[in-house]
Amino acid sequence: MSPDDLTAEAERQLRICTACMYCDGLCPVFPAIDNQHRFELSDLAYLSNLCHNCRGCWSVCQYTPPHPFAINLPTTLAALRQRSYADYLWPAALGHAFRRPFLSIAVVVSTALLFTLAAVLLSTSPAELFGADDSAGAFYRVLPWPMMAGAAGASLLWAMLCIALATVRYWRATAPPLPTNAILQALRPAFRDIVTLRHLGGGGPGCTDIDERPSHQRRIAHHVMVAGCMGTVLSTVVAAIYHKGFGWLAPYPLLSLPVMLGGVGGLAMLVGIGGLLTIEQRADRQPSDPHEAQLNVAFLILLALVTLSGLAVLALRETAAMGLLLILHLGLVFGFFLALPFTKAIHAPFRAAALLRAAAEAAISRPTARKPGD
Ligand code: SF4
Ligand code: SF4
Structure with a gap:
């Protein structure tokens, strides 16, 4: 059409x-x-x-x-x-990438993987790459920390910049003609709706994703995936504090905070992603757009690959496979950040902006409570 x-x-x-x-x-x-x-x-x-x-x-x-x-x-x-x-995407030229989500993601991720492999080959010896080594600093003997942190930081910065500018463009186009004060007052109810995914409750009984029987499956799977994701982010932050604050180098023991947060978070992400993919696969096709289904599935598969590769590094870090698995994981992480602006992830800030407008308009149209004596 x-x-x-x-x-x-x-x-x-x-x-x-x-x-x-x-x-x-x-x-x-x-x-x-x-x-x-x-x-x-x-x-x-x-x-x-x-x-x-x-x-x-x-x-x-x-x-x-x-x-x-x-x-x-x-x-x-x-x-x-x-x-x-x-x-509303910034840069606008990337808007075409939404048309073929699998192809766009595959191109970006494979490029990131190739660059990661090249960086490793230029900076380490085959003995370091293929030797079994889980002593302190083993990951940075595969790829030096400044290169690892620099590539992760640059690709993350790119994703945040594109998504932030796209959201600003979207908000400018759709913002309601209301005083700033009304928007500010709507921040709290909008934040509550976003965090609790209130509307995925469908007014109480849930969504009719698969058939006409409402269920909370999608809401629960979404919550589990986001909670897991927060666990892995927290794990990375704690690991960075250990590294820069205390000079403790990864890999960390199994019962350390970064490993436990990353392990449990990664497993929760896989459970949530599996739930969402199952719902997507079983969903009634008639009230759905096949292209949106592709966008959802492409994003979920990419997230699952990043998570699985991270868990594989954790599980096999004492073996000779650690070097190659680390390259795979880092390449997927860099590619994930680079591709993020033209994946389904853009829906999160756009929906948050839409919910903010809805909350502001609802507050304005709500009848004022009558005072005694009125
Ligand atoms: S408009 Fe969208 S959110 Fe609202 S009831 Fe229909 S499908 Fe659900
Ligand atoms: S036309 Fe159909 S979808 Fe629209 S409000 Fe009426 S019942 Fe709901």
């Missing part, structure tokens, strides 16, 4: 929903379109990121195909969502 056709189709469906409003209460999309009859491109970018693809409206709608109204909001909003990622 061309961009103009997609815009026209989204407007057509949203106008019917505005007249119907049967789904009001299912998610924040419906309060946001109440009484709205015209939808600018920025409104569509906002609404599409407010939708979290729970398919609740699909399972209760009386106007889905074969009804002539042919309402399919989850699919239409998913297509708009992907367009918003490409439209």
Whole structure:
């Protein structure tokens, strides 16, 4: 569908929903379109990121195909969502990468792997690379610490810069015409909605991802994956403090804080990713956009590869395979950061911005409580 056709189709469906409003209460999309009859491109970018693809409206709608109204909001909003990622990404030229997520990620990650391999070959001897060594500083005899930290820092900085600028562009286009004070007051409820994934609860019973029976599976899998990810980030921070603050060099003992946080965090990530991939694979295809499914799966597989390679380094660090596994893990980590801006990860800040606007508008439209004597 061309961009103009997609815009026209989204407007057509949203106008019917505005007249119907049967789904009001299912998610924040419906309060946001109440009484709205015209939808600018920025409104569509906002609404599409407010939708979290729970398919609740699909399972209760009386106007889905074969009804002539042919309402399919989850699919239409998913297509708009992907367009918003490409439209607001910085640098804009990278927007094309969203069209072929597997290919884009494969190109970036394999390039990062090749550079990592070249850096290792230039800086270490075959004896260091293939020898079994788990004494202090063994990882840095494969790739010196300044090169490892420099590549990780530069690729992470690139990801943060691109995602931050894309989010600023998205927010500028979709921000509500409200006083700054109203936006600031909405930060707290929006933060609560983001952290608890409140809307994945579908107003209580959960999402209808797989069939019409609501469940909390996606919300739980998402929480487990994010908690695991935070564990691995914390592990890296603690390891950096050990290294720079105390001069204690990795690898650390199995019962040390960085290893326990990284190990448990990595396993939790795999459980969460496995849950999300299973839901994606079993999900009802009709109310979904196949391209968005590709974007989700490509990102989850990349995250799983990074996690698995990290756990493999941990499990086999005393063997001769450690050197090659470390190259694989570092290359995947650098590639992950470099590819991050054009993966599904961009949905997180865009959705956070959309939830902030929804919270600010909800606070403004909420009737003020009557005071005694009014
Ligand atoms: S999705 Fe269907 S039932 Fe829900 S508001 Fe729109 S038209 Fe009405
Ligand atoms: S799929 Fe879920 S979140 Fe999206 S519009 Fe329908 S009810 Fe709302």
